[in-house]
Amino acid sequence: MDVFKADVAIVGAGGAGLRAAIAVAEADPSLAVALVSKVYPMRSHTVAAEGGAAGVTQPHDSLDAHFHDTVAGGDWLCEQDVVDYFVAQAHEELVQLEHWGCPWSRTPDGRANVRAFGGMKIERTWFAADKTGFHMLHTLFQTSIKYPSIRRFDEHFCVDLVVDDGRVRGVVAIDIASGEFRLIQAKAVVIATGGAGRVFRENTNGGIVTGDGMALAYRHGVPLRDMEFMQYHPTCMPGTGLLFTEACRGEGGFLLNKDGYRYLQDYGLGPATPQPRNKAMELGPRDRLSQAYWHEKRKGRTISGPHGEVVHLDLRHLGERKLRERLPQIYELALNYLGVDPAREPIPVLPAVHYTMGGISADIRTAAPLPGLYSVGECSSVGIHGANRLGSNSLTELLVFGKVAGVEAARDAVSTQHGNASALGMLADAARERALAAVAPHDGGDRIATLRREMAQSMEDGCGIYRSGTTMQATCDKLAELKQRYRRVRVDDGSIGWNTERLLALELGYQLDVAQAIAHSALQRKESRGSHQRLDGYEQRDDVNYLQHSLATYQGDDAPRIGYGPVKITHLPPGIRAYGEAGEHYDAVSHAEEGARA
Amino acid sequence: MPDAVKSVELEVLRYRPEQEDAPVWQRYVVPYSHDMSVLQALQHVKDELDGSLSFRWSCRMAICGSCGMMINGKPALSCETFVRDLLPGPLRIEALAHLPIERDLIVSVDGFVKKLEGIKPYLIPKEPRTLAQGEYLQTPEQLERIESFSSCINCMLCYAACPQFGLDPDFIGPGVLALLHRYNDDSRDGGRAQRMPVLNAEEGVWSCTAVGYCSEVCPKHVDPANAVNQNKVNSAKDYFLRFLQPKGATR
Amino acid sequence: MSHGRPTTRGPYVRPMRGWWRRDPFFVRYMVREATALAVLVYAIVLTVGVVRLAQGEAAFNGWLHALRSPVSLALHAVLLVSMIVHAYSWFEIMPKTMPIIVVGGRRLAARTIQRAGWAATVVVTVLVFALALWARG
Numbered sequence: 001m002d003v004f005k006a007d008v009a010i011v012g013a014g015g016a017g018l019r020a021a022i023a024v025a026e027a028d029p030s031l032a033v034a035l036v037s038k039v040y041p042m043r044s045h046t047v048a049a050e051g052g053a054a055g056v057t058q059p060h061d062s063l064d065a066h067f068h069d070t071v072a073g074g075d076w077l078c079e080q081d082v083v084d085y086f087v088a089q090a091h092e093e094l095v096q097l098e099h100w101g102c103p104w105s106r107t108p109d110g111r112a113n114v115r116a117f118g119g120m121k122i123e124r125t126w127f128a129a130d131k132t133g134f135h136m137l138h139t140l141f142q143t144s145i146k147y148p149s150i151r152r153f154d155e156h157f158c159v160d161l162v163v164d165d166g167r168v169r170g171v172v173a174i175d176i177a178s179g180e181f182r183l184i185q186a187k188a189v190v191i192a193t194g195g196a197g198r199v200f201r202e203n204t205n206g207g208i209v210t211g212d213g214m215a216l217a218y219r220h221g222v223p224l225r226d227m228e229f230m231q232y233h234p235t236c237m238p239g240t241g242l243l244f245t246e247a248c249r250g251e252g253g254f255l256l257n258k259d260g261y262r263y264l265q266d267y268g269l270g271p272a273t274p275q276p277r278n279k280a281m282e283l284g285p286r287d288r289l290s291q292a293y294w295h296e297k298r299k300g301r302t303i304s305g306p307h308g309e310v311v312h313l314d315l316r317h318l319g320e321r322k323l324r325e326r327l328p329q330i331y332e333l334a335l336n337y338l339g340v341d342p343a344r345e346p347i348p349v350l351p352a353v354h355y356t357m358g359g360i361s362a363d364i365r366t367a368a369p370l371p372g373l374y375s376v377g378e379c380s381s382v383g384i385h386g387a388n389r390l391g392s393n394s395l396t397e398l399l400v401f402g403k404v405a406g407v408e409a410a411r412d413a414v415s416t417q418h419g420n421a422s423a424l425g426m427l428a429d430a431a432r433e434r435a436l437a438a439v440a441p442h443d444g445g446d447r448i449a450t451l452r453r454e455m456a457q458s459m460e461d462g463c464g465i466y467r468s469g470t471t472m473q474a475t476c477d478k479l480a481e482l483k484q485r486y487r488r489v490r491v492d493d494g495s496i497g498w499n500t501e502r503l504l505a506l507e508l509g510y511q512l513d514v515a516q517a518i519a520h521s522a523l524q525r526k527e528s529r530g531s532h533q534r535l536d537g538y539e540q541r542d543d544v545n546y547l548q549h550s551l552a553t554y555q556g557d558d559a560p561r562i563g564y565g566p567v568k569i570t571h572l573p574p575g576i577r578a579y580g581e582a583g584e585h586y587d588a589v590s591h592a593e594e595g596a597r598a
Numbered sequence: 599m600p601d602a603v604k605s606v607e608l609e610v611l612r613y614r615p616e617q618e619d620a621p622v623w624q625r626y627v628v629p630y631s632h633d634m635s636v637l638q639a640l641q642h643v644k645d646e647l648d649g650s651l652s653f654r655w656s657c658r659m660a661i662c663g664s665c666g667m668m669i670n671g672k673p674a675l676s677c678e679t680f681v682r683d684l685l686p687g688p689l690r691i692e693a694l695a696h697l698p699i700e701r702d703l704i705v706s707v708d709g710f711v712k713k714l715e716g717i718k719p720y721l722i723p724k725e726p727r728t729l730a731q732g733e734y735l736q737t738p739e740q741l742e743r744i745e746s747f748s749s750c751i752n753c754m755l756c757y758a759a760c761p762q763f764g765l766d767p768d769f770i771g772p773g774v775l776a777l778l779h780r781y782n783d784d785s786r787d788g789g790r791a792q793r794m795p796v797l798n799a800e801e802g803v804w805s806c807t808a809v810g811y812c813s814e815v816c817p818k819h820v821d822p823a824n825a826v827n828q829n830k831v832n833s834a835k836d837y838f839l840r841f842l843q844p845k846g847a848t849r
Numbered sequence: 850m851s852h853g854r855p856t857t858r859g860p861y862v863r864p865m866r867g868w869w870r871r872d873p874f875f876v877r878y879m880v881r882e883a884t885a886l887a888v889l890v891y892a893i894v895l896t897v898g899v900v901r902l903a904q905g906e907a908a909f910n911g912w913l914h915a916l917r918s919p920v921s922l923a924l925h926a927v928l929l930v931s932m933i934v935h936a937y938s939w940f941e942i943m944p945k946t947m948p949i950i951v952v953g954g955r956r957l958a959a960r961t962i963q964r965a966g967w968a969a970t971v972v973v974t975v976l977v978f979a980l981a982l983w984a985r986g
Contacts, residue, residue, distance in 0.1 A: 613861055615856050615858040615859070615860075616854055616855075616856045620861065621861060671872060696863075696865075698861060698862050699861040699863070700860045705860075739951055742956060743949055743951060743956075745956075746956075761868050761875060761878075764865050764868060765865055765868075783949075807882075808942050808945065808946065809874075809875070810941070810942050811874050811878070813945065814874065821945070823945040824944070824947075827942075827945050827946040828946065828947065831946075831948075
């Protein structure tokens with residue numbers, strides 16, 4: 001097997017992976033970086049992010065306000081020291097990206113513009129038209145070209161980590177074009193492979209978002225943290241699940257039920273004002289908005305469409321000119337895919353799975369419990385998002401923690417030696433054999449798509465916006481059955497080079513493992529918090545028993561073992577998550593109390 | 599309105615180098631629905647009929663640039679090309695023109711990526727600025743100048759449209775030259791002189807004969823034809839100014 | 850079910866032969882390029898006219914007489930159509946050759962530039978006709 005020796009290997013070349021690679025190159029240009037990605041970097045799903053990246057900017061804003069919004073938005077399941085660090089570094093990282101050429105949208109006097117976003121008290125979201133992720137990703141990719149120490153392995157599919165003597169020593173990947181396996185030795189490995197939204201039926205994610213890196217770490221004993229928290233984005237296209245950015249609501253869009261009524265005011269987010277008001281109505285947090293849709297649907301107040309029950313995203317009052325200027329991509333999406341002109345008709349939308357709050361356990365340095373392993377971005381649970389992520393925090397996360405991961409991995413690599421070459425070679429060969437065995441031709445087995453569809457439907461049924469013990473248990477049972485059937489999955493394609501079907505089969509294996517972690521973590525959490533909401537007697541938040549992170553540990557073919565770990569609470573004790581008018585009242589009261597205490 | 603059409607025929611150009619010398623056409627029939635994209639039709643083939651059919655795709659919303667291919671003879675993104683606009687069929691689907699086929703609908707992208715890497719596609723600031731000083735100032739008007747050229751998703755439809763690239767694969771090509779222009783025209787950038795050699799070369803702007811099809815097919819309205827042809831003037835100026843100014847004095 | 854084996858067969862390069870017939874856009878492009886020949890032919894005709902003018906009144910009248918022959922009229926009809934097609938296709942591509950002009954915060958549209966081109970053409974044509982009529986009368 002071909003062997004490449006790197007100092008740091010990074011798996012995944014999206015926003016987080018590229019930022020980490022640049023950070024290693026800047027920290028120490030003598031370190032060899034291997035950037036391994038199953039797609040060319042500009043195809044990574046960061047590219048689809050639209051709304052923006054948050055960072056305290058305006059003089060009347062404060063780190064404390066961003067901290068408060070984030071922790072409350074996360075329903076107090078955030079690591080508060082991590083959030084403190086995050087909000088403090090955000091602005092500088094956004095400026096750094098601007099220095100690298102990112103075409104941020106501007107105010108008339110030339111400064112970076114900020115806009116309102118869901119769950120944020122003060123406008124702090126930097127944006128680049130309605131294609132922020134696209135511009136950030138291309139800026140990072142093009143900037144990474146400056147550094148000769150970054151060697152890319154484009155279209156290389158990672159099949160395993162190489163772990164020897166209790167430490168990660170590299171990765172094994174398939175060169176997709178030739179079908180050959182490669183061992184990439186590294187003294188430190190950063191996983192930046194993104195989320196796992198494709199395990200659900202209706203989702204905003206690209207085909208590549210299959211939880212690969214999460215599964216790789218998980219299978220080596222690294223716990224996956226808080227996996228039950230899956231974010232539903234409230235405004236997505238029926239059928240495909242494609243995203244209509246939160247910025248639509250930031251610019252003043254309304255959500256209407258079949259009576260043309262702004263129904264969010266019935267769910268503690270009111271009162272309804274004609275102009276958008278931060279943290280109220282359509283600018284409430286995503287979990288609350290998705291939950292409101294679910295209730296409206298149950299009351300029969302949604303509109304029936306060919307792809308299910310929808311509500312209306314009304315942008316007509318913004319006018320065509322403003323729409324084409326501030327939301328051009330949304331305009332084209334609605335027009336091309338749905339034949340709907342947003343300036344003249346409301347857009348049918350519904351919630352779809354969008355973001356994976358949980359992921360590989362990571363401390364404030366992005367280090368996993370397994371020495372030599374780091375994780376960053378959506379695949380990682382570093383502790384910012386808790387039980388519900390605020391929009392525009394994750395793009396900033398890529399920058400802030402991408403840098404941390406790179407710096408930490410570089411520091412680690414400098415003080416470490418490569419593992420024993422022949423031992424690693426044997427481990428790599430074993431990884432190759434396992435990968436080939438998983439997708440060996442099986443006659444009479446299920447097609448990949450059949451298993452994937454059943455998994456995705458089951459996850460939607462059992463682990464959707466609202467959950468109950470019986471539905472979640474049914475999903476857990478179904479996943480166990482699918483894992484058994486997966487052992488005999490049928491693969492038509494026997495070719496060696498460009499065997500994309502084989503890759504789909506391997507991805508399905510990752511997805512089933514990650515789906516199990518999600519479903520079992522959800523079943524065990526007997527409370528409702530953030531985006532994990534139950535209907536079976538556990539409708540309330542239970543800070544006594546469940547102000548804890550869930551930790552799912554791999555048990556092979558058996559169900560994962562779910563344990564719990566403490567949440568670090570420093571200066572914001574758990575309070576009530578309140579939005580709309582109730583929220584303003586609550587904020588005023590609690591600020592007065594804080595003042596009195598000080 | 600109920601669809602009378604129940605299914606649609608696809609003719610796909612296959613190429614499996616491990617089995618055959620040259621590409622062959624293969625026919626599939628897939629069930630039809632009104633909002634189905636060509637990508638979804640291909641996914642049906644791979645999922646249910648023939649797992650060996652290989653093609654790139656990811657985002658499904660025309661922003662990742664993966665799914666470019668020839669659909670009825672025109673370069674297009676399969677995720678935003680709808681079967682309803684191409685009825686009654688059969689749909690002829692082939693890998694992007696002018697690029698070598700590696701397998702089925704998958705073309706070689708390395709050449710494009712190497713060219714992209716060769717133009718210094720990053721900001722070379724005119725003036726230094728520390729992070730503490732905050733962002734460079736750039737007015738909305740200055741941003742508007744580079745708006746279209748910075749929207750390229752690297753889908754390579756323009757390369758499939760450009761006959762000069764088809765005739766000479768060494769031509770840097772519309773997409774990469776548009777990106778080069780994006781940086782040259784960024785008000786914060788001072789790297790124009792460093793990028794001139796690429797523009798000035800025979801494979802730079804001078805291989806372009808203003809066919810203009812690249813801008814026509816671009817799904818993001820980047821207008822690469824404009825980027826390339828504007829720079830013919832710049833390249834000519836640079837050539838003549840060289841006689842008046844010492845080497846390297848071009849701004 | 851196919852079984853793969855490692856191959857040295859590389860990527861397949863499709864031939865470019867007959868490329869311009871594959872798409873109406875390319876055919877139109879080739880027609881545009883061909884109209885440059887019409888411009889060349891007409892330039893030669895005019896050059897001959899200038900030379901004849903220098904050779905004296907008899908020579909110049911001989912040239913004018915030749916212009917009125919049926920062959921010449923047919924040729925000029927073809928050249929006129931070609932020149933109009935040439936102008937049209939040139940204006941079509943002209944916006945692409947110009948740097949971006951920003952007016953009032955918005956980019957000047959291609960259509961505006963094309964209309965300006967046609968407007969200039971009409972004005973110049975009218976001026977030339979007016980000049981010819983004035984010179985005659």
